[in-house]
Amino acid sequence: ESKRGRRRDKSQQATVEQVLDPRTRMILYRLLSKGTLLEINGAISTGKEANVYHATAKDGTDKAIKIYKTSILIFKDRDRYVTGEFRMHKAQIPCPEPILLKNNVLLMSFIGEDGVAAPLLKDATFPDSKARELYLDIILMVRRLYHECKLIHGDLSEFNMLYFKGKAYIIDVSQSVEHEHPHAMEFLRKDLANITDFFRRKNVPTMTVKELFEFVTDSSITTENIDAYLEQAMKISSERSAEEISEQEKIDEEVFKRSFIPRTLDEVVDIERDFRRTQTFEGEQVLYHTVTGLKPDLSGPSQVPLLLEQVTGQNE
Ligand code: ADP
Ligand code: MG
Numbered sequence: 001e002s003k004r005g006r007r008r009d010k011s012q013q014a015t016v017e018q019v020l021d022p023r024t025r026m027i028l029y030r031l032l033s034k035g036t037l038l039e040i041n042g043a044i045s046t047g048k049e050a051n052v053y054h055a056t057a058k059d060g061t062d063k064a065i066k067i068y069k070t071s072i073l074i075f076k077d078r079d080r081y082v083t084g085e086f087r088m089h090k091a092q093i094p095c096p097e098p099i100l101l102k103n104n105v106l107l108m109s110f111i112g113e114d115g116v117a118a119p120l121l122k123d124a125t126f127p128d129s130k131a132r133e134l135y136l137d138i139i140l141m142v143r144r145l146y147h148e149c150k151l152i153h154g155d156l157s158e159f160n161m162l163y164f165k166g167k168a169y170i171i172d173v174s175q176s177v178e179h180e181h182p183h184a185m186e187f188l189r190k191d192l193a194n195i196t197d198f199f200r201r202k203n204v205p206t207m208t209v210k211e212l213f214e215f216v217t218d219s220s221i222t223t224e225n226i227d228a229y230l231e232q233a234m235k236i237s238s239e240r241s242a243e244e245i246s247e248q249e250k251i252d253e254e255v256f257k258r259s260f261i262p263r264t265l266d267e268v269v270d271i272e273r274d275f276r277r278t279q280t281f282e283g284e285q286v287l288y289h290t291v292t293g294l295k296p297d298l299s300g301p302s303q304v305p306l307l308l309e310q311v312t313g314q315n316e
Helices: 001-008 020-033 074-083 084-090 130-146 184-201 207-215 224-236 244-259 273-282 306-312
Strands: 039-047 050-057 064-067 098-102 103-110 161-164 167-170
Touching: 020 039, 020 103, 039 064, 084 098, 130 167, 130 184, 130 207, 184 207, 207 224, 207 244, 224 306
Parallel strands: none
Antiparallel strands: 039 050, 050 064, 064 103, 098 103, 161 167
């Protein structure tokens, strides 16, 4: 290959060269030749499924370009999921702004400064006092992601959030699922367990995973009562000892594993029977009822979150 040839095709830089199939190279070549990008630089990250490169746009700004290694055929299906990135942006969740998606190539805004990518949340340093604020920000994001984007991230943890200028940014949304996905509720619970574990290690008196699951899914939480809800939930959390929490979580986890979680009203298979059961067995509740937006005894739609019910008595 002549020197001239190499210089002509900027997409064939050494860092990028080996891993890319001809079609991907063509996409990158077009981005460069049409002037969208000035250059594609070194890899920020190389993973099993994707590489992320730093790129420079024609106006000199930093960009990130994620190249999925998945073959084109499988990717057809994936295309749908990558649109999660676009949905998140609409709901104003802090995340990279998607600029262009072409097959397996996602061009997005760069989270970082002067070409240096922001650290992962797991590597970021912030005071314990900041941790509580981040915890609350993140659980609010997950709630918006759930209700406004109808998405569950599915791989959310300190490994898929960046810390930049005091804020957490959610990244890597390509595997996110909609509520109808057969494992949606398990994925949600795992995401919430990851967040909880991380912030507990940072000494935040977090809710239990079950409480957090209810906070995220409960549709009777509104802009009017959300502050009161969080205040109450965090008050309960701070009054619990670590031992009490871990005991409770063990029980909750066992129950979760064995319970059927209806995701929509359609899935409450026999509402009459379930309703009778709540009447027959003293105090028995259909588990994780918040997902369906029903009262715990299934007697009708829930207007007030359970946590606030005792305070206001409005659900009577
Ligand atoms: P993977 O599928 O390999 O986990 P991610 O989307 O999590 O890919 O990205 C891998 C890494 O690339 C991230 O941990 C982060 O360090 C970096 N990264 C991804 N997107 C951006 C971005 N928009 N700005 C800056 N860095 C990014
Ligand atoms: Mg990742």
